[in-house]
Amino acid sequence: MQKKITLTSDSHRCSTCMLNSLCLPVGMSTVDIARFEEVVQERIRVPKGDTLFNTGDPAQAIYGIRVGSMKTQLEDATGHIQVTGFLLPGEIVGLDGFLEGKQLSHAIALEDTEVCVARVNEIDRVIAHVPALQHQLRRLTSQEIKRSQQLVMALGVLRSEQRLAAFLVNMSQRLSILGYSSTEFILRMSREEIGSYLGLTLETVSRLFSRFAKENLIRIHQREVQLLDLPALRELAGSDYG
Amino acid sequence: MQKKITLTSDSHRCSTCMLNSLCLPVGMSTVDIARFEEVVQERIRVPKGDTLFNTGDPAQAIYGIRVGSMKTQLEDATGHIQVTGFLLPGEIVGLDGFLEGKQLSHAIALEDTEVCVARVNEIDRVIAHVPALQHQLRRLTSQEIKRSQQLVMALGVLRSEQRLAAFLVNMSQRLSILGYSSTEFILRMSREEIGSYLGLTLETVSRLFSRFAKENLIRIHQREVQLLDLPALRELAGSDYG
DNA sequence: CGATTGATTGACTATGTTCAAGTAGAGTGG
């Protein structure tokens, strides 16, 4: 589960990456991106099911997902697992540990995944010359806090059906930003993982999917979802959370 | 609810404050504290029930609680409220908004409270000269993320009794750091606020308190609590979360 | 001292969990 394949070939650069308008370089000038590129000197392939890092690992880098998807999760003393997020291409993993140098969560690949590595000491080296990077890191960290707070809100005040609707709406929105369909996509995570994320059992998730389907809100077959009534789902979720 | 009384008298300084070993200056040298003191040029009195700031307010400062206590809460579009934390003297409010300049949550005084104001632009001015401050802010922000993740964990995987036990153990631990009794204290928040924090109704909180009392884990009368069996409470909470 | 707010307790209900059985797909080896 620790198998990571490091690719030091730097044939791919941020400046030519399709995701550069979504990933860490978002909003940076061409010059800044060129400077930032020096920071990203390697990529790592993480096969499906493998961990990129575990809680307590020294946080030497933050990772931008290039292809694939990951989950982050917490584990308590009694072994209970709480999934805290699902990460898509262009999104950054490892931000929660970055500030103090120790990873707070586990990061595990949901499918064969490739991440770009931005080492902390490299970041520190160029950050003085690239103010946009400083700004970017602040923004992303803030977003990370916001994301966590939204999850607290969902777990604290929403009923199960609302949580699942919020989850679907959120996935839809993020996938559409990536250029994928906002109404038809494949879930890369299991019912159990969705349940863990939403504080529900896998059975409840499964039942809710079936019920949504019966109510013509969605069509679902295994991990293929089709959102038939996005407005209704939004309404259910409470219009935030998405 | 917006009444804030600003005290510009600087008769009280961090260097002579009893909380300086717990508050923002924690771990700073005498010299650094002296430099940092310049940042804190005012204090604000927030009467019980008043807000220090609301979601969306420009985050011009972070606030260290001098006396009293506060709660932070989120509110969604439908008016649902989720309490995200209870803050005690020496703890910092406003960190979640600090990174992006907009407050993410509301901060409301649970009792008559006084906070020290560290303005963001003042912080930016001295931060280059006080490396310990930079480090401190990172540490505190990281702690804020950790706190939020712990709440997610509690809401996601713990049963109601475990959540309440975790809450009591956590309060106990933080109060003992402040030099108060770890086994006898007064809750500054209502049953409803505890419920909102833990994702429960006020009735459930009340019933659980009664049950804990019947099981001789605690003694409780209104807001006065006495923890009779801290180890058992820890055990219930699952030994983390405290 | 009455009024108001906060807390407790009870009865009933709903929501989601648990346990269990069964099904469908994906991958594997003969």
Place this chain on the structure above:
DNA sequence: CCACTCTACTTGAACATAGTCAATCAATCG
């Protein structure tokens, strides 16, 4: 290519937990 296996998912029935509604009580504040 087909049977076999494993895993993920679905569905049902019984149960438990926590929520809702309502009445009562206690404490605090004008």
